[in-house]
Amino acid sequence: MRKYNNENFNYALFGNPINHSKSPQIHDLFSKQTKILHIYKSINIPLNQFSLLVTYFFNNHIQGANVTSPFKKEAYYFSNKLSKRAQIAKSVNTLKKVDNQYILGDNTDGIGLLSDLNRLKFIKKNFSILILGAGGAVQGVLLSILSLGCSVYILNRTVSNAINLVNQFKQYGNIKIFEKDDLKNKFFDLVINGLSRNIQYNTSFIPLYLFSSETFFYDMNYGLENTSFLNWCLKINAKYVSDGIGMLVFQAAHSFLEWHGILPKTDYIIDILKKN
Numbered sequence: 001m002r003k004y005n006n007e008n009f010n011y012a013l014f015g016n017p018i019n020h021s022k023s024p025q026i027h028d029l030f031s032k033q034t035k036i037l038h039i040y041k042s043i044n045i046p047l048n049q050f051s052l053l054v055t056y057f058f059n060n061h062i063q064g065a066n067v068t069s070p071f072k073k074e075a076y077y078f079s080n081k082l083s084k085r086a087q088i089a090k091s092v093n094t095l096k097k098v099d100n101q102y103i104l105g106d107n108t109d110g111i112g113l114l115s116d117l118n119r120l121k122f123i124k125k126n127f128s129i130l131i132l133g134a135g136g137a138v139q140g141v142l143l144s145i146l147s148l149g150c151s152v153y154i155l156n157r158t159v160s161n162a163i164n165l166v167n168q169f170k171q172y173g174n175i176k177i178f179e180k181d182d183l184k185n186k187f188f189d190l191v192i193n194g195l196s197r198n199i200q201y202n203t204s205f206i207p208l209y210l211f212s213s214e215t216f217f218y219d220m221n222y223g224l225e226n227t228s229f230l231n232w233c234l235k236i237n238a239k240y241v242s243d244g245i246g247m248l249v250f251q252a253a254h255s256f257l258e259w260h261g262i263l264p265k266t267d268y269i270i271d272i273l274k275k276n
């Protein structure tokens with residue numbers, strides 16, 4: 001096994017790839033703000049070594065970790081106990097060592113997204129929402145969205161993945177596969193993009209009559225430059241658009257809350273990250 005420096009960090013992000021993650025910067029700002037000793041590093045985990053390496057880290061010096069793509073499902077199975085929301089999502093983005101005895105798995109993506117949508121005033125009860133994608137990120141946020149009484153339509157390249165999500169979540173609210181013909185004379189209040197970065201969108205990939213001039217568009221992806229989804233939104237003259245940097249900060253804040261019992265302030269950190 002590759003040697004890791006055991007002494008100088010106590011929280012981590014596990015993923016692959018991990019090189020451009022902003023999470024260490026966010027957690028460093030939380031640590032400074034709260035004056036809690038919280039040293040957070042990203043660790044690139046080889047694809048077939050999640051369980052081996054994460055066990056090693058928790059047996060040594062790590063107290064908690066975030067988990068990102070492609071390991072959220074493995075983290076779900078790795079956890080000894082689960083929060084209610086992680087149990088329902090079947091996906092874990094936050095691990096915590098409890099009483100030196102067991103690993104608790106949680107998922108803060110849903111509360112992270114909802115907090116940012118509320119900050120932006122992009123969501124209301126009973127909204128009709130189109131969600132693009134059916135991967136780990138969407139799986140993590142559906143419970144929060146459905147809990148607001150919103151109607152959710154899922155559009156995904158691999159229809160069977162979308163069907164699996166509908167089956168997983170239909171007991172928690174109104175969720176369906178997106179089918180154009182079911183939606184005549186209706187429009188979406190909000191579109192959430194949970195597809196991978198850098199997909200190229202053709203202007204007509206969704207019929208434009210499904211949007212009004214007041215539709216909100218939110219991309220879970222983020223970057224200093226506009227994401228390809230946001231460029232598509234601008235091409236179709238969308239008025240209300242946002243990337244997912246706020247979601248990233250809020251989900252991190254809720255992981256910090258799980259680990260340390262304090263919810264850090266977030267607004268000024270979102271502003272910093274938008275500029276750096």
Ligand SMILES: NC(=O)c1ccc[n+]([C@@H]2O[C@H](COP(=O)([O-])OP(=O)(O)OC[C@H]3O[C@@H](n4cnc5c(N)ncnc54)[C@H](OP(=O)(O)O)[C@@H]3O)[C@@H](O)[C@H]2O)c1
Nearest residue numbers: 069133134135136137157158161195196197220244247248
């Ligand atoms: N802001 C935040 O805090 C936050 C949190 C979580 C995730 N994210 C971002 O959200 C994005 C999705 O993450 P994830 O964990 O859900 O990833 P994932 O599990 O790998 O899911 C990827 C999704 O993109 C679709 N997709 C991939 N390549 C495609 C292509 N060429 N054409 C059409 N569809 C394609 C997949 O469809 P198939 O089912 O057909 O493969 C699937 O729906 C990532 O970019 C991630 O960085 C942001």
